[in-house]
Amino acid sequence: MNQPHPRAGSDKKQRKWFNEFPDPMVLIFMVLVAVYLLTFIIPAGEFARELVDGRNRVIPDSFQLLAETAPLHFFDLFLAIPQGMINASPFLFIVFIAGGLFHVLQSTGALENMVGVAANKVGAGNSLRSRNLIIVLGTFIYGFFGVAVGGENNIALVPLGVLVAAAIGCSRLVGVTMAVGGIGIGFALSPINPYTVGVAQSIGELPLFSGWSLRLLMVLTSLALLSAYLCLRVVKMEFHDDQPAEMSKPLHEYRLSRQDLTILGIFLIGLAILVTGVFTRGWYIKEITAIFLMMAIVIGFASGMTANQLVKRMMEGAASVTSGALVIGLAASIPVILQDAHVIDTIVKSLSAILEGTPVAVAAVLTSIIQGIINLFIPSGSAQALITMPILIPVADLIGMSRQLMVTAFQIGDGLTNLFIPTAGGILAMLALGRVSYAQWLPVIVPIMVPIYVLCWVMMVAAAYLGY
Structure with a gap:
């Protein structure tokens, strides 16, 4: 007996909209x-700038249009791509080196053994409550690192x-959202x-990190929202994972051997x-990349790898994150176009003009x-x-907004x-290392950002009326 053929459109109906994302x-x-x-x-335009304490700052009310700037050639669109990759090279290299480091670390088995032992002790495989507890704790721990240590x-x-997500029976998407979302919100x-905050408050002549209580309340409640979203929604999301x-x-069955403890200790x-270097010596991407490389070498030799085996593991790890690294380079070409066309200051000037004459609470949200x-x-x-901030601080003074509230509004919008x-090269680098593409990430993170923004706006409006 002949089976009826499925309708041509049936597969399309079953597909989720985010699977059609470019x-x-x-x-x-x-x-x-x-x-x-x-x-x-x-139109092209620029503010005048002055050097203050070794930093170039914009001089308010100095904006002028540039009449003699030639429009960008079509070829400049493609020139911006390699230039963007050159500009983003620190992010590209940290992705490659970090990918190599974690491939070396994972090949030793020490990291998996540690996660397996820890998950077993809290009973991760026994109940929904244990799984959710680990997700909530993980989100807040990553949030703490974002608050205290930074982003990249x-x-x-x-x-x-x-x-950790694998240990509790969840997809890679859950682990990356817990880590990247927690770090991102904590840092933001x-x-x-x-x-x-530090740079903005120094420009606004405010005590360093003053007004911390409002921002602390924002970060704690936002992390709580992310945790609930992970437990209730992300764990149920369909995710196509090639690896x-x-x-x-x-x-x-997991146990920690003496070698495992040695390797984890090195890490x-x-x-x-x-x-320590970040806080005491001002280290950033270049120095962090160097530390990752040193860690990979020491961990590799401590696990008994030969030099050739170590190089092979590093190359395999770097190769696994190549596509994510190239996305970072392509994204970095966008600011190149704007800088070459001299329109960034025009955009800043036009957007800041919107704030003049608006009520304080509305201006904070805007x-x-x-x-x-x-x-x-x-x-x-x-x-x-x-x-x-050299533009927005005088605007705040003119409309009666406190400088502290202006700094907080800036931080929310930027972060x-x-x-x-x-x-955002740092977030793209993390996604590349977690092997979740930007197209897979957007449909996951955007829905939770809406209530987080609303939460922060409500708190800012309340703070405006309370004289923050």
Whole structure:
């Protein structure tokens, strides 16, 4: 008896909308083309700048249009791509080296053994409550690292989240969302963020990290929202994983050997050195990458690898994150187009003018939205503070907004958008290391960002009325 043929459209109906999302390279190239076309509409202009304490700051009310700037040639669109990759090279290299480090670490088995033993002790495989407890604890731990250590400084911890998710029977998507989301929110709303709050408060002549209580409340409640979203929604999401992270044996069979403890000790010592260097010596991507490389070499030899085996493991790890690294380079070409066309200052000037004459509470919310838009074009928090705060601080004084509230609005707009804009190199680097593509990430992170933004806006409005 002949079986009826399925209708041609049946497969399409069963597909989720996010499976039809463009490839990350296609998506970002579309944004790049759109930005290039905008340069023919937005007039070129610049603010004058002055050197203050070794930093270039914008002089308010010094904006002038540039009449003699030639429009970008079509060839410049493609020249921006290699230039963006050159500009983003520190992020590319940290992804390659971190990918190699974790492949070496995972090949020793020490990391999996540690996660397996820890998950078994808390009963991860026994109940839904235990699984949710681990997700909540993991989210807040990653959030703490984001608050205290920073963003890109925690890139080495992302694959650990994937292993934790595997131990509790969840997909790679859960582990990456727990790690990247926790770090991103912690860094975005940190009461002690030196890159955004520190720079912005110094420009606003405010005591360093003052007004911390509001930001602490924001980060704690936002992490709680992310935890609930993970437990209730992300764990149920369909995720197509070409290389699923799986535990190699049942949890009760895991043990930690002396060699495992030695390898984990080396890893923790390396992280301790890294954190110390970040806080006491101002280390950033270049130094962190060097520490990762040293950790990989020491861990490899401590596990008994030969030099050739170590190099092979490093190359395999680097190869596994190549596509994610290239996405970072392509995204970095977007600011190149804007800089070459001299339109960034024009965008800043136009957006800041919207705030004049608006009520304080409304202006606070608008500022966060404006800073989020600017962050797409200037994806560095400290650079954005140096460009926008000299303009926004006088605006705050004119409309009766406290400088502290203006700094907080700037921080929310700059920080939270990093979790979903294509020009945030640090987040893209973490996604590359976790092997979750930007196209897979967007449909997961965007829905939870809506209530987090609303939460922060409500708190800012309340703070405005309470005289914050």
